[in-house]
Amino acid sequence: MQHLNSTDNRYGGTYVSPEDLPEKKSDFAGLLFESIKIWKNHNILVVWIKIPSSRADLLPILYNLEFENHHSGNDFIMLTKKLQEEAIVPPYAKHTIGVGGLVINSENELLTIREKAHVKKYPHNWKFPGGMLDPFEHIETAAMREVFEETGVKTEFESFIGFRHHHQGQFSTSNIYAVCRLRPLTCEITIQESEIADARWFPIEEYLSDEKIGKYNKQVLTSALNCSGLESIKLPGYMSSDEDYEVFLSR
Template sequence: MGLTKTLLFLVFCCQRYILLLGYCSMDGEGQQISLLDGVEDRFGGIVVNLMEVESMTVEDFDAKLDASLKAWKDQGKKGIWIKLPRELSSLVDTAIKKGFTYHHAENEYVMLTSWLPEPPSTLPCNASHRIGIGAFVLNKNGEMLVVQENSGYFRDKNVWKVPTGTIKEGESIWAGAVREVKEETDIDAEFVEVLAFMESHQAVWQRKTDIFFVCELEASTFEIKKQDSEIYAAKWMPVEEYVNQPFHNKKGNEMFKLIANICLKRSRDKYTGFVLTTDSPKKSLYCSVDHANLLNETADQASTSL
């Protein structure tokens, strides 16, 4: 077993050496040009991460990229990814001229891609959806938490709406709903279930799809302290009063009315949604209440038999 592990380690080192340094070219003066430091991904492509590179001239990058592209193409590599920090933004134009395209950008970097074989490219596209939440929060009197916003679509419309927001990176839907309610109204609440979700296409930058989850929360505190920067007003309101707002009956607002009616049915215990059955730092599972009860019964039976 020890010999096998040693051989595998040697093979890995040889592959790494060939990938990074083994394929070189000569410049006009006969000097050796090393490849860009790239790591092979699971799909036969190369990922070049320059986030730790403090500096690189356009000339040096141009020469290394030429040599690297030739090597990678000869090796049969497919998708090439280059992650450029904003400190090296001067290199973007060089990559674009060699066939790279923008994939996505974050505050600290831009990701460029190139597909070496004949098209079509099978590289995954940039994120196509944005996740939003709306929080249906009930108090002990059966009233729901509603707000009016300082800006956005509902500004100056005199419309009361549920607290809403977008999910942050690495945040679960249920956690985002709890956070948004706390930020906008200072109300502490516990997640109950996902009531419904809605898709809106070409809703973000007239290109991306917005998925909006309606979550039920149960309030554990009741004194409202609104967020002045975003919220014009906030209060507890009878569910029927919220549903019967004139806004919900105007043409084009059918989706808002459907969601309002779901909230009304849920307040009368005539509607069930999806509860959180499994939650971990990286994954959350939501399912119907009936199925969740079945899972709990199975788990109880298993623990009893131990």
């Protein structure tokens, strides 16, 4: 009997791509069973198989052979099976990343927003505008984008202030929340009515003295007022394109 084509990786595993799958479902179980025997004889540690949504009918066969879900996208599921007891399957990403834009104008006022989703339960939660990173988006780009989307204020990046990490993120993930200091290029506020209840330029002294404002936001603001933060730099030759990475280091 024939077997499935696959591509070995440097970690002792092998990968079956959607292009390696047989056209007929009836052929898949036999080919997979035979392939597993061959992979074990060649000391392959782990098998990775990517199943596109259009071939979801193959999933029961994989589950019957004790394959496990590893991760998925909008149009595929990646499954794995350990073939050797000592095999290690690295976990899929379990973090989400959010950004906040700390924007201070020439009048020593802080740009703040209240979200519609929180305004009833937390009516005094005046926070930095921000949101979640889009796939493959840079932190500094996301911070400027989110500030503009939520408040209509255009900004430019100044420095990276810091981040908070906790384990109560969306969909049972951990979350990293990164804050960037941004310089305002405009001041007029136009809120994103679908998500934002209101926005305002909040006098900094008033913000810091307000007992209802959260401790974390106050601490971030105090830190930004007392230090310049980390600079965004590029390292010639570090990667093939400067668009592939971002690095923040002290000035």
